[in-house]
Amino acid sequence: MRKDGLGESLVMKVVEKAQENNLKIRATCPYAVNYIKHHQKELHDVL
Secondary structure (H helix, E strand, O other): OOOOOHHHHHHHHHHHHHHHOOOOOOOOOHHHHHHHHHOHHHHHHHO
16 A cells, blocks of 8 residues: 555545645544654644
């Protein structure tokens, strides 16, 4: 699953929905936590 980008697609879909609805997210999935950690600058509005 790591090579097909499914995890990134899922995280970005959640981020997109959060942005559309002016929501904040708190990741609990290890993949999402790591992804957000490395993309904080782009995702600051939902953190």
